Amino acid sequence: MEISGPAFFIGKGDDSLISFGSGQPDMPPPVEAFDILKTYTGFKYGPVQGEEPLRAALAEKYAGSTADDFVITNGASEAIDIVLRAISKEGGTVLLPRPYYYSYPFNVRYAGMTPVYYDLVDGKIDFDIFAQVLDEATAVVINSPSNPTGTVQNVDTLKKIEALCAERGVWVISDEVYKDIIYVRENYLIQGPKVVTINSFSKTYAMCGLRVGYVYTQNKELVEKIVEMRTHTAMNTSIVGQMMALAALSSPASYIAHNLEVWKARRDMMVSGMRELGLDLWEPEGAFYVLPKFEDSGRTVAELYEKHRVITYDGAWFGAPGRVRFSYALDASKIIEGLSRLKEFLTEK
Numbered sequence: 001m002e003i004s005g006p007a008f009f010i011g012k013g014d015d016s017l018i019s020f021g022s023g024q025p026d027m028p029p030p031v032e033a034f035d036i037l038k039t040y041t042g043f044k045y046g047p048v049q050g051e052e053p054l055r056a057a058l059a060e061k062y063a064g065s066t067a068d069d070f071v072i073t074n075g076a077s078e079a080i081d082i083v084l085r086a087i088s089k090e091g092g093t094v095l096l097p098r099p100y101y102y103s104y105p106f107n108v109r110y111a112g113m114t115p116v117y118y119d120l121v122d123g124k125i126d127f128d129i130f131a132q133v134l135d136e137a138t139a140v141v142i143n144s145p146s147n148p149t150g151t152v153q154n155v156d157t158l159k160k161i162e163a164l165c166a167e168r169g170v171w172v173i174s175d176e177v178y179k180d181i182i183y184v185r186e187n188y189l190i191q192g193p194k195v196v197t198i199n200s201f202s203k204t205y206a207m208c209g210l211r212v213g214y215v216y217t218q219n220k221e222l223v224e225k226i227v228e229m230r231t232h233t234a235m236n237t238s239i240v241g242q243m244m245a246l247a248a249l250s251s252p253a254s255y256i257a258h259n260l261e262v263w264k265a266r267r268d269m270m271v272s273g274m275r276e277l278g279l280d281l282w283e284p285e286g287a288f289y290v291l292p293k294f295e296d297s298g299r300t301v302a303e304l305y306e307k308h309r310v311i312t313y314d315g316a317w318f319g320a321p322g323r324v325r326f327s328y329a330l331d332a333s334k335i336i337e338g339l340s341r342l343k344e345f346l347t348e349k
């Protein structure tokens with residue numbers, strides 16, 4: 001089978017493989033999430049908008065919000081998909097930064113709209129470029145910290161985007177699934193009447209497979225529309241998943257703080273290891289990806305896999321040909337082994 005996209009690697013793994021592919025944290029979820037299972041009994045349909053106690057607990061994390069402003073979804077993935085479909089209009093366009101998370105162009109097209117791209121400059125949004133291409137866009141997607149670049153956008157830029165989009169009545173879909181994995185500053189929450197925040201329990205709480213995410217918006221009509229659409233599609237998100245998510249929210253702050261330290265140590269290891277190998281990369285400021293340059297990214301990914309048993313993702317899948325994405329969601333000993341295999345690959349060339 002030809003390696004034509006991430007689907008080739010998703011779920012793949014054996015002991016001989018070192019995977020820098022997967023975007024899922026390898027640390028365990030908070031113990032609080034498992035504790036509820038001992039006494040858990042729920043199995044019936046639940047509210048389409050999501051369990052009220054979970055939405056109320058989320059509202060406590062977002063100043064000025066109420067439980068009514070949230071819809072609990074099957075991960076951030078469903079959240080992005082359903083929001084785009086809910087705001088879709090004929091001939092609509094959605095502005096995407098490039099490199100982008102590989103699902104965005106598909107999500108935009110599934111919603112019957114057209115993606116329009118603008119290039120990041122060294123992983124950052126250049127506001128002047130953004131303002132020039134904004135045009136009549138229906139929505140813009142912001143992803144800070146970003147998968148795959150690992151960069152975090154400047155607060156000033158985010159504020160300018162917030163203001164310009166509010167002035168033009170453009171939807172801002174802010175995918176903040178990595179908001180708790182930022183090495184350089186606190187997260188900046190973009191806000192406004194047409195702002196939609198996307199988040200998930202997948203990355204912060206290492207609960208990818210439970211598929212619990214959410215939409216947060218102050219736009220009541222959008223919430224109503226999404227609830228109507230879900231009534232005829234996904235219905236409720238897994239009830240047990242939601243209860244585990246609620247328990248995860250009650251875990252001590254040290255859970256997130258500890259994981260952040262682990263991510264940071266790995267980031268440092270990846271960056272120094274790759275720089276020693278002479279690779280050209282942006283130092284990640286958040287999330288857990290590095291995107292170094294490689295002349296032929298497709299061949300690099302294929303050879304690393306076939307000859308060196310190392311999984312990586314082609315930057316081309318993220319709109320960044322000539323780069324290869326390495327996730328550092330694997331433990332330090334595997335990172336060391338992976339970097340040494342990468343050295344072999346580079347020496348053989």
Ligand SMILES: Cc1ncc(COP(=O)(O)O)c(C=O)c1O
Nearest residue numbers: 023075076077101147200202213
């Ligand atoms: C930027 C970004 N958005 C959304 C998702 C999807 O996350 P979830 O597991 O919550 O569906 C991912 C997963 O890798 C991601 O990197």
